[in-house]
Amino acid sequence: MRVLLSTIGSRGDIQPLVALALQLKTLGQEIHLCVPPDFCDWIESLGMSVTPIGPELQSTGKVSPSAAINPTPEQRQQMMEGTIATQFETIAVAARGCDMIVGATALQIATPSIAEKMGIPYVFAAYCPAVLPSPRHAPPVLTLLGDQPAPAMTDYSGLWAQDAQRWNDHWSSILNKQRTKLGLAPLNDVRSHILTNQPWLAADPTLAPWFDLADQTVFQTGAWIVPDDRPLSRELEMFLDAGEPPVYFGFGSTRVSADLSQVMIQTARAIGLRAIVYRGWADLLLVDNEPDCLSIGEVNQQVLFKRVAAVVHHGGAGTTTAAAQAGVPQVVISQHYDQYYWAQRVHQLGIGTAHPPVPPTTDSLTIALDRTLKPDVVARAQSVATEVRSDGAQVAAQRLIS
CATH class of the missing domain: 3.40.50.2000 (Glycogen Phosphorylase B;)
Structure with missing residues (x-):
């Protein structure tokens, strides 16, 4: 089986997928990854093929006192449109010949649609319970959009409803435009499409348990950790x-x-x-x-x-x-x-x-x-x-x- 593992983000987003890739490789599966170019040399050194997506990200770690940290709404819209177009183009090429796609992080906007078009299974994995909707915890905090940590509540359903609406407000028109090009039906619930109705939770059950134990739609695997035998300098x-x-x-x-x-x-x-x-x-x-x-x-x-x-x-x-x-x-x-x-x-x-x-x-x-x-x-x-x-x-x- 040939599996595409795809994500966009920093090392914390890529390293767990590499851990999964190494395990799959050990089990005799053919693995291909699609990640930002910052990590391509490392992945290739592990004997796996990789397709770079988007620009290098490392420069985003520095904060210049004279730089505007938050983009304007117009700049943000342009970035979102460019990001989605790049995803649809790059991930579609990376997925050729694959039998399954595993996507991690919620920024994988295009990946489930590409899997749908190809008619192959798609698995979404979150690294933290807070990414997945539950009345037991608050949604992730998006500081770039002005979010503040939520106060303690007994039921966070209202915040999750607002979160779903924001997903639609930000992504539905951009995503549906690309889906139309692929001959796919438009979506009215972007978040559910991205997270799927059976997400995986790649987090340790002691540190980050899925509290809704009766919810059998979430499969908690434990954290995906790359074994590291490098000596200290x-x-x-x-x-x-x-x-x-x-x-x-x-x-x-x-x-x-x-x-x-x-x-x-x-x-x-x-x-x-x-x-x-x-x-x-x-x-x-x-x-x-x-x-x-x-x-x-x-x-x-x-x-x-x-x-x-x-x-x-x-x-x-x-x-x-x-x-x-x-x-x-x-x-x-x-x-x-x-x-x-x-x-x-x-x-x-x-x-x-x-x-x-x-x-x-x-x-x-x-x-x-x-x-x-x-x-x-x-x-x-x-x-x-x-x-x-x-x-x-x-x-x-x-x-x-x-």
């Missing part, structure tokens, strides 16, 4: 060996301002700990050359996180899961989409602290880290680690070929 090993476990600060591909480095390092020093700063797509740099701080690039989190005192991060699904699996307490500074959900779960599980959803100051981050490093939180993080599974990609691969 000699420089990093020497730094770790030179003192007490440091605090890891990393924000992945998230847009953050350059002054965040100063806040992070001042915070570590305020509580008497050393700091490791992951440069990430924002290219965060150290504020001085003191020996208590180290700047690093891409790293094996599965190994590093077991050797740090705490992980301070943006709340991506992958980083949250990696920290939980390592048994290290964490501070989540959420900014958009599903990050608020992960911050909430870290707090609810008692394995760390949800920083208020505002830019951190030295004082606020010091308070959050002091709370996170308390013995009971550390012990709870170590306990929860024993419950986090690592076989999600295997479960999904077996289900796909069964």
Whole structure:
């Protein structure tokens, strides 16, 4: 069987699909991926073919003080139309000869229509429960559209109804125009079309359970994790060996301002700990050359996180899961989409602290880290680690070929 795995986004969106791809390859399936060009060399080095889609994304991690972060409505409309046209053209080519398509992230607007036109199965996978409608939780927070985290409610159905309407308002005319070109009927419920009526949830059931257990339409596989056997660099090993476990600060591909480095390092020093700063797509740099701080690039989190005192991060699904699996307490500074959900779960599980959803100051981050490093939180993080599974990609691969 030839399977196309397709997504658009940062490394946190691509890496789980690579985990699934590797499992499918082990089971003798022919795999092709369609992802942004930033990740093509990595995927090809793993022995899999790939079709690039869209522009490189890494430059979006930096925030220029003079740049407008939010596009105008006209600019946003042009970007949306261009994105959908590119998806229909590129994914259709990538899917030729495939027997099935797996799409991840809700930005896969074109993928289910292409599968429908080809007459082949389509599976949508979410990496977080908050992506899938349920009265038990709020929809993802789209800060670019002015969203704010929802207050606590007993029933979020009203917010999900608004979310469905926004999907239609933003995407229906663009999507239906492309569907007409393919000879497909127009849609009146875009969100249901994208998410499908039987979505998969590629998230750990301890960290992110699907609360509606009676809802058999959602299949929870567990998180899709790429096994990582890369050694740490000699420089990093020497730094770790030179003192007490440091605090890891990393924000992945998230847009953050350059002054965040100063806040992070001042915070570590305020509580008497050393700091490791992951440069990430924002290219965060150290504020001085003191020996208590180290700047690093891409790293094996599965190994590093077991050797740090705490992980301070943006709340991506992958980083949250990696920290939980390592048994290290964490501070989540959420900014958009599903990050608020992960911050909430870290707090609810008692394995760390949800920083208020505002830019951190030295004082606020010091308070959050002091709370996170308390013995009971550390012990709870170590306990929860024993419950986090690592076989999600295997479960999904077996289900796909069964």
